[in-house]
Amino acid sequence: GQNIDQPTEMTATEGAIVQINCTYQTSGFNGLFWYQQHAGEAPTFLSYNVLDGLEEKGRFSSFLSRSKGYSYLLLKELQMKDSASYLCAVRDGGFQKLVFGTGTRLLVSP
């Protein structure tokens, strides 16, 4: 079956660092994605990992360990506008569809 787990909610303070974890068990694997979704809006692409290791993109970094079925999204220098839901998604191996986790709601406070 397909199972992707993330914490439901997290809180952090402006300027801090937060790590959002994602574990997955899927029948196929062809990459792991992180999306940001503000309330009432479409998801926007943040990062993509297909090989083990860390991908850095400005304030956001994403890590993947395929052997452990584990990824995390690291957000540095948090800003109020980072308050959003963060969705972990795995691309099914032979097909292009994304299997999503339930998302992590991040609240950044002053």
Added chain:
Amino acid sequence: GEEVAQTPKHLVRGEGQKAKLYCAPIKGHSYVFWYQQVLKNEFKFLISFQNENVFDETGMPKERFSAKCLPNSPCSLEIQATKLEDSAVYFCASSQEERAYEQYFGPGTRLTVT
């Protein structure tokens, strides 16, 4: 266009009525995906197209849901005889080519079934 366009933004239907949603992918993108988001964050894949051909329909409820992508027309997702549990936001996404790593999402259509 440069963005995925979805219409309408909001749609209200009485239980048992038909609902039809439209999606125009980014120009040049050959893959189109439909997802259903219920209860805030629970995303469910419905169907994908490669140009006008069904690519993967493993997520589609067979009885009441249908979808098409015809040449020179927006793609459509149709729900016959809507039910209360069909209330959700329906997102369309497109990608540039097979195994392209990024799907671009449209703004979604919020369907409310009363």
